Every structure is written in C-alpha cells, then in structure tokens.
Amino acid sequence: MPIHDTLIIGAGFTGLGAAIKLKQAGVDDIVIVERSDRVGGTWRDNTYPGIACDIPSLLYSFSFVKNPTWSRAYPTGSEICAHIEDLTDQFGLRQLIRFDTEITGLTFIESTGVWTATTKGRKRFQARTVVLASGPLADHKFPEIRGIDSYAGHKIHSAAWDHDYDFAGKRVAVIGTGASAVQIVPELVKTAEFVKVFQRTPGWVLPRLDPTMPAAVQSLFAKVPATQEFARQVLFWGHEASATALVWKSPLSSVVARIGKAHLRRAVADPWLRRQLTPDFTPGCKRMLVSSDYYPALQRDNCKLIDWPIATLSPVGIRTSDGIEHHFDAIVFATGYDVHLSGPPFPVTGLGGRSLQQDWSGHAQAYKSASAHGYPNLFFMCGPNSGPGHNSLLVFVEGQLDYLVAGVTTILDNDLRCLDVREDIQRAYNQQIQRRLSRTTWMSGCNSWYLTADGFNASMYPGFATQYLRQMREFRYEDYTAVEREAGRRTTPVSRTATLA
Numbered sequence: 001m002p003i004h005d006t007l008i009i010g011a012g013f014t015g016l017g018a019a020i021k022l023k024q025a026g027v028d029d030i031v032i033v034e035r036s037d038r039v040g041g042t043w044r045d046n047t048y049p050g051i052a053c054d055i056p057s058l059l060y061s062f063s064f065v066k067n068p069t070w071s072r073a074y075p076t077g078s079e080i081c082a083h084i085e086d087l088t089d090q091f092g093l094r095q096l097i098r099f100d101t102e103i104t105g106l107t108f109i110e111s112t113g114v115w116t117a118t119t120k121g122r123k124r125f126q127a128r129t130v131v132l133a134s135g136p137l138a139d140h141k142f143p144e145i146r147g148i149d150s151y152a153g154h155k156i157h158s159a160a161w162d163h164d165y166d167f168a169g170k171r172v173a174v175i176g177t178g179a180s181a182v183q184i185v186p187e188l189v190k191t192a193e194f195v196k197v198f199q200r201t202p203g204w205v206l207p208r209l210d211p212t213m214p215a216a217v218q219s220l221f222a223k224v225p226a227t228q229e230f231a232r233q234v235l236f237w238g239h240e241a242s243a244t245a246l247v248w249k250s251p252l253s254s255v256v257a258r259i260g261k262a263h264l265r266r267a268v269a270d271p272w273l274r275r276q277l278t279p280d281f282t283p284g285c286k287r288m289l290v291s292s293d294y295y296p297a298l299q300r301d302n303c304k305l306i307d308w309p310i311a312t313l314s315p316v317g318i319r320t321s322d323g324i325e326h327h328f329d330a331i332v333f334a335t336g337y338d339v340h341l342s343g344p345p346f347p348v349t350g351l352g353g354r355s356l357q358q359d360w361s362g363h364a365q366a367y368k369s370a371s372a373h374g375y376p377n378l379f380f381m382c383g384p385n386s387g388p389g390h391n392s393l394l395v396f397v398e399g400q401l402d403y404l405v406a407g408v409t410t411i412l413d414n415d416l417r418c419l420d421v422r423e424d425i426q427r428a429y430n431q432q433i434q435r436r437l438s439r440t441t442w443m444s445g446c447n448s449w450y451l452t453a454d455g456f457n458a459s460m461y462p463g464f465a466t467q468y469l470r471q472m473r474e475f476r477y478e479d480y481t482a483v484e485r486e487a488g489r490r491t492t493p494v495s496r497t498a499t500l501a
C-alpha cells in the first residue's frame with residue numbers, strides 16, 4: 001500500500017483549499033477522500049429552496065481563486081457549487097479525489113509515523129500527514145421532539161431536501177426559525193396551500209441588500225483583478241468592524257439592535273406579530289439572520305407564525321402547549337445540524353491508543369484550532385474555536401491553510417516521524433481562549449449550536465479575523481515535540497514557512 005505525503009478527508013471548500021495550497025507548496029503526493037460522488041461539501045448537500053450564503057460572494061470565496069463572474073452580492077447555493085466544481089478542475093484536483101469513499105477510522109502508527117485510514121469499502125489509505133476537512137455541519141438529524149416517530153405525514157429535513165415532494169396545495173409546517181428557515185419559508189409560501197412556522201426563539205433579522213452584479217463590474221473584475229481584491233478588502237474590513245458589535249457587547253450592539261428593530265417595524269405592521277418576532281437576547285449571541293423576504297412571507301394570507309411551544313407531534317401533525325392540534329401533510333425540520341463538536345464522525349486513534357472522541361467527550365480542545373496533543377501530523381480544518389460570528393468562514397479557513405502548509409512541509413522536509421503539539425502549550429492556549437470567550441456575546445445567556453449541552457463553547461474564536469490570521473501565520477516549533485523518522489531522536493525542525501509574512 002502506498003504511503004502518501006498527505007491524506008485529505010473531505011472534498012468541500014476546505015479540503016480542496018488544502019489541496020491547492022499544499023500543491024503550490026510542492027507537496028504532490030496528495031490523496032483526497034470524499035464520501036459522496038461529487039465535490040462541494042455542505043453546499044452540495046444542502047439544496048433546500050432559497051438556499052444562498054449570507055456572506056457576500058466576494059468574501060465567501062478564497063482570495064487565491066479569482067472568480068470575476070459572481071452573479072450577485074449573495075451567492076445562491078447552486079452558484080457556490082458550480083464555483084467549487086470549477087476550482088476543482090482549474091487546479092487539477094479531480095484526479096486526486098477518491099469519490100464514494102467514506103472513512104470509518106483513522107489510526108496513528110507510532111513506530112512509523114504513518115496514519116492509516118479505513119473506509120466503508122475494504123480500501124485503506126496510508127499517509128504521513130492528514131488534513132481533517134470533513135466539516136462541522138456535514139451531518140444532520142431530526143430533533144428529539146416528543147412523538148416525532150408517530151407523525152404519519154411527510155418529514156423533510158432542511159439539510160436533505162426531498163425534491164420529489166410536490167408542496168403545491170399542501171399544508172406544511174416549518175419547525176425552526178434559524179438561518180435555514182428564513183431562506184426556506186419565503187419559497188414555500190409561494191407553492192404550499194399554507195405554511196405554519198413554529199418559532200421557539202425569535203432571532204435578529206437584518207435586511208439583505210442583494211443586487212445583481214452588473215456586467216460592467218464583472219468585466220472590470222476580469223480585466224483588472226486588483227479591483228476585485230479591493231472590493232473584497234472593503235467587505236473584509238466592513239465585516240471586521242462589525243465584530244465590535246457582534247462578538248462583544250458594546251454600544252454598537254445596541255445600534256445593531258436598533259437596525260433590527262427598525263427593519264421589523266418597517267416590515268411588519270401588526271403590533272402583536274412584531275412582539276412575537278422581537279428577540280430578547282444580545283445581537284450576535286446567536287447567528288445574525290439576513291433576509292428581506294422572511295418578514296413579508298410570514299404576513300402572507302397563507303402563512304402563520306406559531307410561537308406556542310410544541311408539546312408533541314401526533315400522527316396528523318403538531319400539538320402545541322395551548323392544546324391545539326395543527327394538521328399537516330408535511331413537516332419541514334429546519335432545526336439545525338448534528339454538529340460535530342466532539343470530533344469527526346469516525347474514531348481517531350492517536351499516540352498510545354488514545355481516542356480523540358474520548359479526549360473530546362468532555363470538551364473539544366486544540367491548539368490554534370489546528371493541532372491536538374496526542375494526534376501528531378494531523379491538522380484540523382474548522383477545528384475547535386475557529387468559528388467566526390462576524391466575518392467569512394473562508395477568511396478563517398485561509399489562516400488554517402497557511403498553518404497546515406507550514407506544518408506539513410516541515411514534517412516532510414525534515415523527515416519527521418512525529419510533530420506533536422505540547423500538552424502544556426495547548427492547555428495554556430485554551431485557558432486563554434476560554435477566558436476571552438467569557439467576555440463575548442455568545443456566552444451572554446442565549447442558547448445556540450455554538451455551545452455544548454453544558455454551555456461550553458468549543459466552536460467560536462473570540463476575536464477579530466485579523467487576530468486569528470496573525471496567530472495562524474506563525475508556526476512556533478518550540479510549541480511542538482518533533483521526532484526524527486530514522487533515528488527516532490527529538491529534533492528541532494527547520495521550516496521554509498515558519499512565519500508567513
């Protein structure tokens with residue numbers, strides 16, 4: 001069995017980005033495994049009506065993959081998928097991908113410094129370094145609502161849309177009012193007989209200004225790429241500034257609240273509905289919702305917001321705690337994902353047989369979100385505490401790419417058996433992260449998927465993107481234990497990219 005230089009798990013945005021950057025750094029022996037038959041990750045899997053990104057396309061893309069032809073400010077899901085397909089071909093990545101290959105386990109062989117991956121088929125892969133790019137929102141599950149199995153109508157989860165189901169003339173429920181629901185509801189009301197939206201917590205909704213990209217601008221971006229980069233920078237700094245309102249509670253948070261309330265006042269005339277839709281938590285605590293058609297959709301004659309708690313599902317529909325039974329042909333669960341806050345959905349076995357799932361069963365921890373002690377030569381994409389609340393995820397991912405390229409090339413160039421982050425360094429880093437997190441809006445009392453059931457935040461980065469990028473540009477070798485492959489001696493590695501300016 002060949003031992004590859006790098007195994008990348010997942011062919012979504014982040015796994016493909018890792019392959020591009022590693023190839024550019026001279027790492028050629030790369031294999032990418034993908035459980036599906038296409039690239040695209042969460043954007044391939046989520047195809048619900050109305051799907052689009054709530055971060056502008058110029059920022060929700062890699063700075064090193066130019067696409068001057070984005071059709072509008074906020075890209076639709078299908079446009080993002082097409083872009084991911086394009087970059088796969090543009091950078092010659094397709095031949096590196098093994099499709100329909102689902103990893104079932106990953107084990108580090110200490111004596112050789114090689115990771116072995118088992119798959120659902122009988123195929124195995126070996127590699128000296130691994131990039132875990134399977135994504136935190138790759139899987140979904142139905143929520144644990146009483147009576148859910150008794151419901152006899154059609155159940156659809158937002159993350160696995162049933163395109164064969166015809167909503168025309170149907171009585172439909174949507175459970176959930178998060179980022180997915182505010183995109184789905186305006187589409188469903190166009191076809192369904194009626195839609196009832198079951199809200200547990202009203203969120204902050206900001207208007208979405210989504211102009212189409214004029215042909216002249218597209219042509220300017222194509223001819224003078226610096227103009228597109230300039231536009232990206234303007235968006236980057238605009239989002240960066242919003243951290244002062246969304247990541248930390250400040251006077252600017254009340255400005256955001258005022259904008260949200262003004263949007264609600266302008267869009268919703270009925271004072272009772274306005275009251276039902278008014279959030280009672282600090283803006284930013286949950287993900288901000290961006291939509292200009294959600295409030296109008298809720299006020300259509302065939303739509304109704306229900307904010308009585310759900311008591312149980314019944315064979316015919318949903319019974320709320322006021323005793324009313326609502327009858328439905330279909331229930332759409334826009335209730336979120338099976339978020340992987342405790343590691344990827346397969347066992348990972350590190351030094352001395354330790355298990356990542358066990359190590360993280362309390363709370364997930366990594367160093368700079370990228371390395372975990374006891375799991376050498378392994379790099380996490382979107383690892384613990386790497387999530388942004390105010391800027392593009394892909395900006396943060398670019399920092400992770402810089403970091404893993406420094407790590408992987410150091411392991412290969414120095415012929416290391418093992419590059420393992422020190423436990424004391426990881427602990428100190430996480431103590432500092434948790435201290436900083438305690439001052440953020442995410443910890444201000446609302447309930448969100450950012451937190452574990454016991455209220456621990458293992459998902460968000462408590463700072464500006466610029467701070468995150470700065471820390472990721474510096475790969476500090478003194479923070480790691482390095483062992484040579486041949487002699488088995490501890491060593492101080494030399495790097496070509498230790499500090500990426």
Ligand code: NAP
Nearest residue numbers: 052053054143176177178179180181200201287334335336
């Ligand atoms: P979400 O934000 O977690 O929202 C889930 C919704 O379902 C919430 O309103 C929640 O209520 C409700 N809910 C969950 N369980 C429930 C239950 N048992 N009974 C009643 N209501 C229940 O999930 P999502 O909308 O799928 O979005 C998840 C994440 O995906 C987002 O935060 C974002 O990161 C990503 N996303 C991004 C985009 C984009 O445009 N870039 C679009 C969609 C999703 P509570 O609020 O009371 O918990």
